[in-house]
Amino acid sequence: MATHEETVYEDVPAGEDSPGLDPDLGANDPYATTDADREDGARVFNASGGDWGDLVDEATALHEERIVVNMGPQHPSTHGVLRLILELDGETVTEARAGIGYLHTGIEKNMEYRSWVQGVTFCTRMDYLTPMFQEATYCLGIERLLGIEDKIPERASIIRVLMMELTRINSHLVCLGTGGMELGATTVMTVGFRERERILRIFEAVTGLRMNNAYIRPGGVAQDLPHGCLDQIHATVPELRAGLRELELLLNENPILKGRTKEVGYLDLAGCMALGITGPILRSTGLPHDLRKSQPYCGYETYDFEVVTRTGADAYDRIRIRLDEMYESLKIIEQCVERLKKVHGPVMVEDKKIAWPAQLSVGSDGQGNSLDHIREIMGTSMESLIHHFKLVTEGFRVPAGQAYVPIESPKGELGAHVVSDGGTRPFRAHFRDPSFNNLQAVAALSEGGQVADVIVAVASIDPVMGGVDR
Amino acid sequence: MSDKPAEKATPPEPVTGSEDLHATDLDVTEANAYGDTAPVRIGERQGMFGPTKGSDTTGYGGLRTPILFPGAAQKPYGGYFDEVTATLEQALGDTGDTAYGSAIERVVVDRGELTLHVRREALPTVARAMRDDPALRFEICTGVSGVHYPGEVGRELHAVYHLLSITHNRRVRLEVSAPDSDATIPSVVDTWPAADWHERETWDMFGIIFEGHPALTRILMPDDWPGHPQRKDYPLGGIPVEYKGGTVPPPDERRSYN
CATH class of the missing domain: 1.10.645.10 (Cytochrome-c3 Hydrogenase, chain B)
Structure with missing residues (x-):
């Protein structure tokens, strides 16, 4: 059997058939160089040779169906944006890996810029x-x-x-x-x-x-x-x-x-x-x-x-x-x-x-700071206002x-x-x-x-x- | 650290005779591992009220105060901390590179939590001892958290491991530091496979290279992302937002009082 190293093809001149064709096919090879190709001077390359045939033979002999499936990150069964990379042998999972990071929002970094x-x-x-x-x-x-x-x-x-x-x-x-x-x-x-x-x-x-x-x-x-x-x-x-x-x-x-x-x-x-x-x-x-x-x-x-x-x-x-x-x-x-x-x-x-200075309450115009608190900081105590302001803005x-x-x-x-x-x-x-x-x-x-x-x-x-x- | 006395703040109260006490207690231990109870300086704060934007009109702008973290604790540490440290000392032995005295740089007891500052070369040995010694038995490493202290020259990057012993119902924190110029720390995945993703996250976010990790790749950021976002020198980013005629600058450009 020919191995990859042994099979070295020289570039063939235009107009000649490229090597690597299955000689048994002869004129029946649908991918072979046609007369039209020769007239145009086009060169046709066929993907064959090397150890490809060996690999095909081996896979056929083992009856293996090994495929890698990418599941997610958008998949209804993966709980959000989880990506699973599965290597399957038929229906059996031989390897499973999880890929994450699709919902990274930098919350931890953002928290360093807030109180x-x-x-x-x-x-x-x-x-x-x-x-x-x-x-x-x-x-x-x-x-x-x-x-x-x-x-x-x-x-x-x-x-x-x-x-x-x-x-x-x-x-x-x-x-x-x-x-x-x-x-x-x-x-x-x-x-x-x-x-x-x-x-x-x-x-x-x-x-x-x-x-x-x-x-x-x-x-x-x-x-x-x-x-x-x-x-x-x-x-x-x-x-x-x-x-x-x-x-x-x-x-x-x-x-x-x-x-x-x-x-x-x-x-x-x-x-x-x-x-x-x-x-x-x-x-x-x-x-x-x-x-x-x-x-x-x-x-x-x-x-x-x-x-x-x-x-x-x-x-x-x-x-x-x-x-x-x-x-x-x-x-x-x-x-x-x-x-x-x-x-x-x-x-x-x-x-x-x-302690947070204000309590919330629901008024006629929606939710906001309680009226008692507003009255205190706006009407009676300047110190309360300063305190509220410092604690809320500065922390x-x-x-x-x-x-x-x-x-x-x-x-x-x-x-x-x-x-x-x-x-x-x-x-x-x-x-x-x-x-x-x-x-x-x-x-x-x-x-x-x-x-x-x-x-x-x-x-x-x-x-x-x-x-x-x- | 005691090998950088220039960075130290003056201890508030020098404890007299502490060296002698430790010399009799642990004659094999290097004095610098325990002796320095002075708080550790991790940075410096400027001014008094914290604003960093605009000119400082308070008159306190030139004030510089050190940021101090708790220093080494004195024995007895209290609670189970004495037993843990004594057992670890026994497990590590008193000879070689990973002897207790040289492996543990500092034992800090603060707010009821025990922190062992481990020299990075000794981390694999310490980790293995923490897991395998029957009297320690910290089976679970709950995670690795990186912290970037740009102001702590020579020890900028810290990896913090929180250990849990279900057997003894105890917790210990291991802290390892590395300089920015050589940001490598040995991996503990061999000891705690659970640390796999946590170390990847810390690499991703801080650029700490965990040597010996089976596949140290980015985990949260895209593979081709430049930089390590959680480092203090990495900008937060953001754009100004217009709302009802006003413009709100991005969070890192707003006035703050940190």
């Missing part, structure tokens, strides 16, 4: 399904830098827990809903989003916004709960319970779902440890690691709830863990409501050099140093590494987003499985590209 308080409005947009968690870890970091961790009013901490647990349900519902839709179960999606709507209504009542709330602020929360909010939450919890039950009935024993998710996307404890995986994926291996229990913050140690674990380490168990975690979150929410009925008082730290200074206060987001460990140089702006704010880290497991979860299993595996990670790319 500490304004940073909240930026980090809330990272993982847009868990806005409260980015806000919370960022504010807890600032509070540690300021040394006011133990001065946060109790009511503020309870409201933080309440909002975080509502967000956890919100995030899990979207995870299950979109995950179900990716498997073709549209009803799971409609139920999931219907239930999520109840939570968004609460967010809207409390923060004025459904997403990107910027509600948790350094020193407390932006605003106390509005009148009637506790009743609204109290009424919503049983509705959510019923909706979750409906989801459970749809999912838990569904033979199609079980067939698609059981023993799919398997990652054992050693794999999770090596890849730094936290959250439901880690708990699906049976390890009850939950920062709310092991390193409590915001007073989580005083709430009664369980850490849900299962031992299947597959996509099915992650779905079940998320479902059960939502019930645990509802338990915490009910405890929060009970406490908020008893605990009154401020929702912002007492230190007026840190407060944070002593130099660094802090990292991780919290348990619905997806795993979320932490903000905040560095201050003593100024009014973050010197550096780096977010350790759980999805960013967990996406590294795509290869481990999906290699060796079918193409359809990749979708299930990625859905079981529950990545949100806004958080991954920041």
